[in-house]
Amino acid sequence: xxxxxxxxxxxxTPGAEWFDELRRRRIKGPISTQNRxxxxxxxxxxxxxxxxxxxxxxxxxxxxxxxxxxxxxxxxASYDAFADGALRDVPIYSRYGxxxxxxxxxxIAALEGAESAVATSSGMAAIAATVYxxxxxxxxxxxAYDVYxxxxxLLREDMPSAGxxxxxxxxxxLDAIRAAVRPETQLLLFESLTNPMLKAPDIxxxxxxxEEAGALLVIDNTFLTPINVRPLDLGxxxxxxxxxxxxxxxxxxxxxxxxxxxxxxxxxxxQVLRFGGTLDPLVCFLLERGIKTLALRIRVQNxxxxxxxxxxxxxxxxxxxxxxxxxGKGHEALRPEDYRGFGGMVGFEVAGGDERALRFMSHLTLxxxxxxxxxxxxxVSMPANTSHSSLTRRQMSTIGINPGxxxxxxxxxxxxDLVEDxxxxxxxxxxxxxx
Amino acid sequence: xxxxxNTASFSEVVHEIRExxxxxxxxYVGRARHSPLRGLSAEVGPAMFGxxxxxxxxxxxLRDPFTPVTTSDTDEPTPIDLALTGIGSCSLMTLVGGxxxxxxxxxxxxxxLTCDHADKAPVTLDFAIDAEIRDERxxxxxxxxxxRSPNYATLVAAVPVHWxxxxxxxxxxxGEPADPTRSRRSPARPGxxxxxxxxxxxxxxxxxxxxxxxxxxxVDNPKQLTGVDWGPNPQEYLMMGYAAEVAAHLGAxxxxxxxxxxxxxxxxxxxxxxxxxxxxxPAAVVHLQDVGCRVSMSSPAASHARSIxxxxxxVDEAVSTSAIGRLISEPQIVDMAARRPAxxxxxR
Numbered sequence: 001x002x003x004x005x006x007x008x009x010x011x012x013t014p015g016a017e018w019f020d021e022l023r024r025r026r027i028k029g030p031i032s033t034q035n036r037x038x039x040x041x042x043x044x045x046x047x048x049x050x051x052x053x054x055x056x057x058x059x060x061x062x063x064x065x066x067x068x069x070x071x072x073x074x075x076x077a078s079y080d081a082f083a084d085g086a087l088r089d090v091p092i093y094s095r096y097g098x099x100x101x102x103x104x105x106x107x108i109a110a111l112e113g114a115e116s117a118v119a120t121s122s123g124m125a126a127i128a129a130t131v132y133x134x135x136x137x138x139x140x141x142x143x144a145y146d147v148y149x150x151x152x153x154l155l156r157e158d159m160p161s162a163g164x165x166x167x168x169x170x171x172x173x174l175d176a177i178r179a180a181v182r183p184e185t186q187l188l189l190f191e192s193l194t195n196p197m198l199k200a201p202d203i204x205x206x207x208x209x210x211e212e213a214g215a216l217l218v219i220d221n222t223f224l225t226p227i228n229v230r231p232l233d234l235g236x237x238x239x240x241x242x243x244x245x246x247x248x249x250x251x252x253x254x255x256x257x258x259x260x261x262x263x264x265x266x267x268x269x270x271q272v273l274r275f276g277g278t279l280d281p282l283v284c285f286l287l288e289r290g291i292k293t294l295a296l297r298i299r300v301q302n303x304x305x306x307x308x309x310x311x312x313x314x315x316x317x318x319x320x321x322x323x324x325x326x327x328g329k330g331h332e333a334l335r336p337e338d339y340r341g342f343g344g345m346v347g348f349e350v351a352g353g354d355e356r357a358l359r360f361m362s363h364l365t366l367x368x369x370x371x372x373x374x375x376x377x378x379x380v381s382m383p384a385n386t387s388h389s390s391l392t393r394r395q396m397s398t399i400g401i402n403p404g405x406x407x408x409x410x411x412x413x414x415x416x417d418l419v420e421d422x423x424x425x426x427x428x429x430x431x432x433x434x435x
Numbered sequence: 436x437x438x439x440x441n442t443a444s445f446s447e448v449v450h451e452i453r454e455x456x457x458x459x460x461x462x463y464v465g466r467a468r469h470s471p472l473r474g475l476s477a478e479v480g481p482a483m484f485g486x487x488x489x490x491x492x493x494x495x496x497l498r499d500p501f502t503p504v505t506t507s508d509t510d511e512p513t514p515i516d517l518a519l520t521g522i523g524s525c526s527l528m529t530l531v532g533g534x535x536x537x538x539x540x541x542x543x544x545x546x547x548l549t550c551d552h553a554d555k556a557p558v559t560l561d562f563a564i565d566a567e568i569r570d571e572r573x574x575x576x577x578x579x580x581x582x583r584s585p586n587y588a589t590l591v592a593a594v595p596v597h598w599x600x601x602x603x604x605x606x607x608x609x610g611e612p613a614d615p616t617r618s619r620r621s622p623a624r625p626g627x628x629x630x631x632x633x634x635x636x637x638x639x640x641x642x643x644x645x646x647x648x649x650x651x652x653x654v655d656n657p658k659q660l661t662g663v664d665w666g667p668n669p670q671e672y673l674m675m676g677y678a679a680e681v682a683a684h685l686g687a688x689x690x691x692x693x694x695x696x697x698x699x700x701x702x703x704x705x706x707x708x709x710x711x712x713x714x715x716x717p718a719a720v721v722h723l724q725d726v727g728c729r730v731s732m733s734s735p736a737a738s739h740a741r742s743i744x745x746x747x748x749x750v751d752e753a754v755s756t757s758a759i760g761r762l763i764s765e766p767q768i769v770d771m772a773a774r775r776p777a778x779x780x781x782x783r
Contacts, residue, residue, distance in 0.1 A: 006635040007661030008535035011446030018579070019536045019713040022446035085444065136657065136664055138492025139481075163492060184481045184490035214481075214488040263451070266443065267658070 010084050026262045028115040030089040031106050032099055040113050044227050045295040052106030052288065054099055066285040067091075067100045088269055095273060100284035107291055108247065109259050111226040112239050117259035118269040119284060123222065123242025124150045125277030126256030126268075130240055131155070131187065133271035134216055134264060137163030139186040144171035146399035148195050148220065149387045155189070171201040172333060174209065181213045188215055192231055193223035196347050196383045196407040197400045198322045199330035203338070207235025216264070222246065222374070227298040228341045238264055245374030246343070249290045249297050253283050297376060297412055301344030304415040308408065311419045312348045317426040319404065322347035330400075344410040345373060353403035356429050357382055360406070363425035366418060373409035378418060380408050444661055445532065445713060451485075452715045458485030459710040459719070465674025465703045467497075467514075469686030471696040475499045477517065477675040479667045480702065482657065489657035493667045497679055501687035510650050512642075514683060515550065515626035517652070518676030518759045520640035523548045523630040524654040525586035525669035526560055526771075529712065531632050533579050534566070541566045543776070545631040547643055552625060552758050558590060562773040573773050581771065583714065585707050586669055588722035589763055596764045597727035598754045600747055630654075636662050670707055670723065677759045678703035681728055684753035692749050697734035703727070726763055728754065 011024025031037055036053045038046070054064040072078070072091040081090040088097055101119050109117040120126040131154065135141060143155055145168035155166045167180040171190050188210045190201050203219060210217035218238045219231035225246045231239050241247055243255035256277075258268045272278065279287075309323035324331045324342040350357040361369045367378035371386050381387070383401050391401070410418065452459035464480025475497040481490040498511040512520075523546050531544055543565040550558045564573055580587055627643035639651040654669060656662030667675065678701040685699040704727055711721035730750050754760055 007444045007656070008532040008635065009538070010444035012536060012538050014538070017537055018533055018583075019445045019449055020715050022444070022449055022536055024444060024446035025450035026447050136489055136491045136659075139488075139490035184488075186481075186488050186490050214483055214486065216487075263443070263447075 006085060010086070024084065024086065026115075026266070027089075028109075028262060029106065030097055030102050030116075032091075032102060034099070035102055035106050037106065038110060040110055042110075044111055047107070047110040048227075048294045049292050051110035052103045052108075054103045064100070064103045064285060064288055066281050067094075067098050068281050069098070070094045088266065094281065095276070095278045098281050098284070100281035100288075101279055104279075104284045104288035104291070105257070105259075107288055108226075108241070108243075108257050111230075111291070111294070112221070112259045113226075113230050113232050114239070114259040114261070114265075116262035116265040117257050118265055118272055119243070119279040119287070120256040120258070120272055121277040121279050121283075122254050123220075123240070123244060123256035124154065125272065125275065126240045126242075126258045127151055127189075127220065128154055128158075129268050129271040129275055129277060130218055130238055130258045131159075131164075131189065132162070132275075133267040134218070134238070135164050135186045138184060139164050140182050140184045141166045141187045141189060142177060142180045142185060142215075143168055143189040144191065144194065144201075145169065146171070146194055146197060146199070147189070147191060148222075149390075151189070151220070172199055172330060174202060174205045174333075177206065178209050178212075181209065181215070185213050185215045187218060188213075189218045189220070191220040191223065192229055193324070193343060193345070194330075195223065196322075196345075196387070196405065197330060198223075198324060198342075198345055198347055200324050200334045200342075202333035202335070203229070203231050203234040203236060204335070205333065210237070211235070223345055224339070224341075224343050225294065225298055227295050228302070228343055229339050232260060234338060237261070238268075243287055244372065246298065246301075247291055247294065247374075248287050249294060249374060249376060250286075251372060251375035251377065251379075253286045253290070255279055255283055255287050298341065298343070300412045301410055302341030304410045304412070304418065305342065305344045305346050307415045308410055308419060308422065309346045309348075311422070312346065315423070315426060317351050317430040319349040319351045320402070321349075322400075346408040346410060348406055348408065349402050350404040350406060350426070350429070352430060354382065354384055357404040357406055359429035360425050363428045364421055365425075366413060366421045367408070367411070373407070375409070376412045378409060378411040378413060380406055383407055443659075445536070448660070448709070449713050449715045452710055452713070455485075456710065456716065459708055459713075459715060460485060461670070461707045461709050463668075463670040463674050463705050463707065465671055465676070465678045467675065467678035467680075467682040467701045467703075469499075469682040469699045471686070471698070474502075475514075475679060475683050475686065477514070477679040479671045479675060482668075482671065484657070484659050487659050489659045491657060491664050491667070493671075495652075495675070497683075499683050499686070500680070501683055512652060513626070514676045514680035514759060516628060516640075516642070516676070517672045517679060518762065519548045519550055519626045519628040520630065520652050520654065521669045521672030521674075521676060522558075522586045522590060522762075523560065523628055523640065524638050524672065526562075526580050526584045527630055527632050527638050528636055528654075528669060529580050529584035529587070530562065530564075530576050532636070533583065534576050539566055539568055539572065539576075541632070543632070545629065548626070548628045548630070549643075550626045550762070557768040557770045558762070559770045560587075560772075562771075563776045564773055565776050573775075577771055577773050583712050583721060585709075585712055585721055585723055586673055587769070587771075588711075589673075589726075590767045591769055592722045593766050594722055594724070594726055594763050596754070596760055598750065599727065599729045600750045601729060601731040602743055602746065636660075636668070637665055670705060673723075673759075673763075674703040674705055677757065677763065678728055680757045680759045681730065681753045684756065685730070685732075685749060688749060688753075693745055695734055697732045700731045700733075702729045704729075723763070730754075
């Protein structure tokens with residue numbers, strides 16, 4: 001096909017007389033014939049292990065091989081793909097696609113109940129590509145004022161110069177969200193569970209507002225993962241992840257993913273190509289291998305977090321605990337039937353403020369004091385001096401970050417050991433050192 | 436030439452529509468504003484492509500057709516320039532797109548348009564097609580433009596045009612479809628444009644006779660539909676032109692008819708069932724549908740305005756005397772022809 005006729009002649013076959021006789025249509029994937037394509041109705045535990053796995057026809061390898069190559073031999077299929085502008089489904093060059101990417105993409109798409117996914121070099125690469133791909137210069141975006149700091153920075157610092165206006169609202173206030181919508185609103189971007197206050201927005205309610213507005217709903221499902229909630233089933237159009245966190249699960253990789261209908265993911269993929277946020281084949285392998293145990297890890301982290309939150313709620317050294325299982329502010333709209341669990345995050349305020357909270361962290365012997373989350377090992381950090389340090393006290397107070405707030409990413413350790421360690425550290429920080 | 440990372444062509448659109456016909460309903464908005472201080476301007480509003488919104492920002496300062504031309508502003512387009520750009524680019528896109536779907540490779544295609552507004556004067560479209568095809572194929576392509584171009588089909592059909600007036604303190608008034616028998620001669624000047632196809636759905640529209648130094652109006656599809664947001668699409672140009680012409684009329688006659696200046700805002704809308712262009716559904720209507728405009732006025736002196744009836748009468752007059760409105764609502768005589776440019780290889 002003549003490439004100057006781009007958009008018109010794709011899918012042309014000899015004898016075609018008009019657009020209605022073009023043959024190209026969207027297919028799910030991309031996947032090769034070697035990738036396991038499983039029904040999305042299978043249980044997530046099964047999909048996590050088997051979906052997308054590359055079954056090597058030469059060696060019979062059970063694990064997905066690492067296609068550590070930047071380029072592939074050109075053949076007629078490659079040339080046809082160039083000619084037809086369909087480079088996503090043929091291995092040509094790893095920035096366009098690589099079987100290692102296809103394997104992990106298919107696994108995540110299956111888990112989220114999606115047609116397609118695109119893996120990226122970080123969660124922010126996925127979010128940035130999604131926002132740019134699905135909006136136009138002149139559009140409007142609605143998001144949460146307490147959205148993840150990286151996302152907030154993108155929306156606050158890059159969108160105005162890119163011609164996108166952004167309104168930040170309370171993610172729990174559906175009336176405020178509806179009121180923020182304008183005729184040119186194109187995207188609603190929210191998180192299934194917010195950072196660090198663990199608010200649980202009403203995803204079904206957000207989807208209704210998006211549909212009424214003719215806008216798309218993008219949900220960052222990093223904190224809950226498809227094991228706990230599948231936003232696409234609740235009406236979202238696109239789900240994004242920082243795969244660095246729970247999906248990878250071992251604090252040993254940086255990756256992201258966007259997943260949904262292929263109609264949208266194809267555009268996100270094209271944006272990823274132009275931004276250059278492609279995921280390296282070795283990291284694809286690590287991510288795909290990590291996801292095989294996702295369901296097991298999440299089940300334990302769900303349980304551990306509930307147990308830890310329960311203990312903290314009874315501790316005299318703690319002012320407040322934030323976790324969906326405890327209910328209370330931020331969780332009024334939560335529909336338990338939509339969730340299998342609430343993940344491994346717990347927020348709590350150490351009585352006495354930031355100084356005591358710092359002391360508490362220094363006395364922990366099991367969890368590491370580090371940013372990030374979602375790994376097999378427990379991590380603790382204080383939003384006030386890490387992820388949200390650029391906010392004023394007043395801004396922190398507005399979104400609920402009170403003095404002494406700790407963000408605890410609960411791992412898969414024995415929960416008894418964790419609770420005992422926390423108990424000791426709290427007592428030491430709040431009693432012994434106060435004397 | 437673009438780097439061909441397109442992942443959505445008309446082929447995917449055809450198949451998507453066959454699975455869900457509502458995905459083929461495209462809705463367009465063109466807005467115009469006439470202000471005593473800032474003059475005449477037009478912009479596109481958010482478009483819907485099935486269930487997907489495309490909210491692009493394209494704004495144009497326009498030359499007011501009711502104001503004498505000065506030497507400094509002759510480069511600015513008028514409402515009829517926008518409308519002819521919409522008609523010409525739609526025909527161009529249909530010809531090149533449909534031809535490409537048939538496997539024809541085009542080197543260059545352009546079209547010259549004229550629209551005189553005189554009674555019975557035909558609208559003319561003269562294509563120059565540079566492609567290695569036989570003359571019969573060119574005739575086939577021209578015939579397909581007549582059958583499948585949504586804006587061309589609107590030009591030759593009688594498409595009802597509704598209007599609504601939105602006074603700030605009273606319920607919205609709705610007008611009947613413009614009555615052709617009440618139409619007066621348009622004050623708009625004759626329009627001429629030269630359009631040339633660039634790539635995919637992209638084309639450029641120039642004042643005619645063509646001068647490379649002239650400012651071009653860029654035409655493109657949105658990135659939600661095979662384009663890259665390089666400019667408004669053909670239907671949006673037509674709606675902007677229509678809205679701008681009505682706004683210009685209101686601005687020109689506001690003081691004499693109402694006794695005060697006012698800011699007039701006009702929003703023109705239409706629906707296109709793209710199944711007609713693509714032949715995804717052979718029974719689908721090709722021409723634009725649900726064409727209408729909504730008018731609102733704001734003025735510090737509004738409280739001194741004459742009766743609502745006076746305003747409604749002015750709005751009715753602006754809508755019914757719009758030359759662009761008549762291009763839409765009254766069947767036009769159109770002369771369409773095609774030739775090969777002098778440099779073109781002979782037919783094979």
